[in-house]
Amino acid sequence: MLETATQSRGDLSPTTLLTSLDGVLQEWLPRQRWFAGKGLPITELAVVSMTELQPGCLHLLIRSRHTGERDGCYQLLLGVEEDPPPHLQHAVIGRADAGPLQGLTVYDALHDPRSAALLLERLRTPGAAGPLRFERDGQTEVPPGLTPRVLDGEQSNTSLVYGDLFILKIFRRIQYGTNPDLEVPRALGLEGCARVPAPVAWFWTAEPRGTTLGVLQPFLRDATDGWTMALQALATGDDFTDESFELGRATAEVHLALAEVFAPGLPDRQGGRRLASAMITRLEATARQVPALVPYMAQLRAAYGVVGARVPGQPDQRIHGDLHLGQVLWAGHRWYVIDFEGEPSRPIAERRRTQAPVRDIAGMLRSFEYAAHARRPWQPQWAQRCREAYCAGYASESAWDPRKQGALLRAYETDRAVYEALYEARHRPDWLPVPMAAIDRLAKGI
């Protein structure tokens, strides 16, 4: 155990710790789904914060620097032991070959039920551990001793499910400040919005800068996410328009609640021009990393014109920011919306700004197309029917109809497809053809 290591091997400090961890982390980090610096050499690792939650369990924020622009700060919970038990072998990161942990095995402690239980216990009893702060809503009862399990599946973060009652999302790539995935569901919960599971407890670090680290919320036990449902419908040839219509209604409801809770902002002509130029900048930056975009540049730039010319009308407001079929859960015959983090690669200040609600609609419309592309043969008509039903559902609940803003929707779909091209190139290169098919369609004005 680390206790033995620290007692017998001298002081553990951020600097000495790095001597032990540098080698193992250099090798392990780039293999993690949530690591943004894949493919770029790590020029430096630094320990931003280190808290020993209990002997053998270290909470760390690690900054990684690269030759490119993809520096990042990551949250890790590490276990350190001489010989981790067999059920933790899959979580082993490596053996430290120098420094105070020399000879000890380091593993991802989120896979260790003992550490997971410790986190839950901390969340149940608000307080501090070093710079870490644990808080809760004060109303929801969280029983002790719930059995933890790590949720598997494609995720940008890591989630632990406790006794099928609660889910704790541990943010992996950290940006300093309040994460909208705590701020928004909390505000919506206080307002009584039943479409969004409200945070029950959360933890953050006082240093650096009030940064959200994890959120516990009720686990919707028999839920299926929209992506899985859409793929099932495609596989069986089932219609998905009723669900799409309902999803449009749910999106509109969440938008209305967001507009109630957070002060809206009115778009102005200058704001539109700034936004159009930001979209162009993003397109150009992405094309430097995804050369397949280059032949489409002129047509894509032109699609953003309408954003620049946008007249005051539909007010900007807080939105979801990364809405797609994987962010909605179907449980008890209704849709719930989760994961209000926004697009993880964007700066947090930008994600917390008011934006056009059409951005979310475009995200979901793209998602129907994604699903239709994930199955062979590619079924564009299926996607088209879902897209239509989704917009109709949205219009039935909202004061405006997205179908009446076709050009604006197209501009946002284009921006979203550009984001997706970069996301796929970085995280799942095999998927790149999916957003590229949309780029081709959008560039042709179809």
Ligand SMILES: Nc1ncnc2c1ncn2[C@@H]1O[C@H](COP(=O)(O)OP(=O)(O)O)[C@@H](O)[C@H]1O
């Ligand atoms: N409240 C919940 N109830 C049930 N499952 C959930 C809940 N919140 C998240 N999940 C599951 O966890 C997955 C990942 O959650 P999400 O917040 O999207 O994390 P990430 O940002 O890491 O992708 C979801 O796709 C869903 O399957």
Ligand SMILES: O=P(O)(O)O[C@H]1O[C@H](CO)[C@@H](O[C@H]2O[C@H](CO)[C@@H](O)[C@H](O)[C@H]2O)[C@H](O)[C@H]1O
């Ligand atoms: O991890 P998050 O859910 O926060 O979102 C990121 O990863 C998503 C993939 O898991 C990615 O979504 C893209 O693929 C989805 C299918 O896997 C599809 O439903 C979405 O429409 C498509 O954008 C998302 O863009 C990214 O931010």
